[in-house]
Amino acid sequence: MYMQARAADGQIIEVQSPDEALEVYRHSTSHLMALAVTELYPDTRLGIGPAISDGFFYDFQRGTSFAEEDLAKIEQKMRDLVAQDLPYQPAIVSVEQAIKEFGGRDEQLKVELIKEKCDERLSCYRVGSLVDFCTGPHVLSTGHIDPKTFKVVSLAGSYWKGDEKRDRLQRIYGTAFLTEADLHDYVHRLEEAKKRDHRRLGKDLDLFSIHEKAGAGFIYWHPKGAWLRHTIESFLREDLLRRGYQFVVTPHVAKMDLWRTSGHADYYRQNMYLLNIEGEEFALKPMNCPEHVTIFKTHRHSYRELPIRMAEFGTVYRFEKSGVLHGTLRVRGFTQDDAHIFCTPDQVYDEVLGVLDLAEHVLRTFGFEKYEVELSVWDPNQKGKYVGEAADWNLATATLIRALEAKGLPYQRMEGEAAFYGPKIDLKLIDAIGRKWQATTVQFDFNLPERFDAGYIGPDAKNHPVVMIHRAIFGSLERFIGILVEHYAGAFPIWLAPVQAAVLPISEKFHAYANHVKQALQSAGLRVHLDDRNEKVNLKIREGQLQKFPYMLVVGGREETERTVAVRNRFLGDEGAMPLEKFIEKVNDLVATKAVRP
C-alpha cells in the first residue's frame, strides 16, 4: 500500500497504486491551497481544483487580481496550515442541503456544478474553513502533506468550463510530489527543458529569428536554419518520389472566388489574411487543398489514373491570436509538407496504409521511435455537424481502423473529435524528454470534392466523386524543426547538422594547411567551418562545443607533417589523429546512413 486516505463515506482506505496515491496527494494539496487562498483573501470564490499531469491547479473567482508576490504568501500560509494538522472531513449530503450550504457561502459556481452533476446525494470535504464539493478521497489531514514536497508555481487566466464566453477566472498552478526527491527531479526536468528550448537554441545556434518590426509569428530562417530545412525537404522529396508522389507548386494568393467555393471564405475568414487590390478581394492561402483540387480538375481523370498523390511544400498564412504564438511551434506563416491523395473507394485502404508506412519510416529516420496515435471519429448523434454521407464516414473510419490494426499501432479513439469534413488519424511524437508533439495527420475530406465537383470516370463510364485524403508527415517544417531542435537539444545528427565539421588551426602558422583541409572536406560535399580567428584552440573548442558541431578537427604541426586531422567528437571528446581521407570516408558513411549519433 502506498498511502492511507479518507474516502467520501468516512472510511479509511489504502491506496494501492503509486499513480493513484500521487493523484490523491496532489488533489489534497490543491484543497490545501484553496484553503490558504480563501483564508488570506476572503472575497475569493471557488472554481475547480483538480490534479493534473505535473501537479495541480485551482481556479478562483475574485474581483481583484492575484499578483505574483501573492504566490509566496499563499505558499507560506499552506505551510502554516500543514503545521495545524487539519483533518479532511468528508460528508455525504443531499443536493438540497449542498445547494443551501454552497449558496449560503455564495459559491455560485459550485451550485451550478452540483445542479449539473448530481441527482440526489453528493459528497463534500471540509478542511479548516474550506468546504468543497468533491468525490475524494483525500489524505487524512494537512499534516500528511510534507511541506518540502509542494510549490505554488504560477498564475494564469482561465475561463469557467474552458469557455471564453463564460466568467474569467484566475488559475493558480502548483506542483506536488510524494517525495522531496521527486519534486527535485521535476524541477531538474524543467531546467533541462529550458536548456533545450528551441527559441533559446535558435538564437544561440543562429538558426532563425523573429522580428517585432516585421510582425509576430513570421520566421526568418538564417543560413544554418535554412540548411536544416533544405536537408529535411530533400530527404522527404526523394522518399516521396520513390513512393509514387508527384510534386506541384501553387500560388500564395488566390481570389476570394476560390475560397468561396472551398468554403474557407465563410468558415475560416477570421483566420485569413485578406487583400483588396483595385476593388478585387484576394486572400493569402490558409490551406493548400483548394489549389490542389484546382489542379486535379484541369483534366478529366479515369479510374485507371488513380491514385494521384499530389505533394507540395506549401506555405500557408493563418492569422492566429497573439497569445498563442510560440517560437517556431506556433506561427502565422508556415510551410506544410502537404499532400492530397485522390483515389477510388477501393484504393483507400492501401493509401492509408502507405501513409502510415511513410510516417513510420520518416519519423524513425529523425530519431523518433515512439509516438501516440489518436483516431478522431464523428459523433453519430450530431450528424448535422458534418458533411458527407454516413456510408462514407463509416467506410473511412473502418478503413483507418483496419490500417492501424494492420500496422499493429495501438490508438486512442477520440469520439466526436473529427473535423466537420472527415475522420482523421493524428500521430503525436514523443521526444527525448518524454514530451508529446502533434505532427503527422491523415484526414479524409468529404467536403472539397463535393464543393469543387471533383470526380473520376469509373469502369462504368460514369462520373464518381473522388475520395480525397489529406496528409502531412511533419505537419509543418517550422514546427517540426522546432521539435527537432528540442529533441536533439541542438546536437543534430551529422546528416542534418548545418556545420558538420569545424577546422581549428592551433595558430596562424597552420592556416594554409587548415585551408587545405577545409577545401578537401568541402569538395567531398561536407558542410565545413574554418575557425581561423587569432584565438587559442581552447576557446575555439569551447565555442565549437556550444555550437554543437559534430566534429572539430584540430590541426597543428604534427597534422600538417603527417597529412592528418586530430578528430574531436562532440560527444566523446578527443579521438586522436587520422588521415584526412579516412575522416572524410567516415563522415560520408555517417551521413549516408543518417546515423543519429556519430
Added chain:
RNA sequence: GCCAGCGUAGCUCAGUGGUAGAGCAACUGAUUCGUAAUCAGUAGGUCGUGAGUUCAACUCUCACCGCUGGCUCCA
C-alpha cells in the same frame, strides 16, 4: 483575444524621480598558443513606441507593439 508578468548595448542582466552601468560579443593592439574562456585598450544605448503628470521620467499614469507562462484555439 483573455489573465498575470516582462521589455535597458548584438547577448545575459544591474539600475525606484535628479548627468545611463557590468560581463560576454564587436573593434584595435599584443600574444602564435595542442582539446571547454590569453592579456590590454577602444567603441557601442533617443532605456519597446506614442501620449500624459512633473522644474525634471529608464523610473509614475494611459494607450499601442512585442515577449513569457497559462486559458481558448491549432500544423
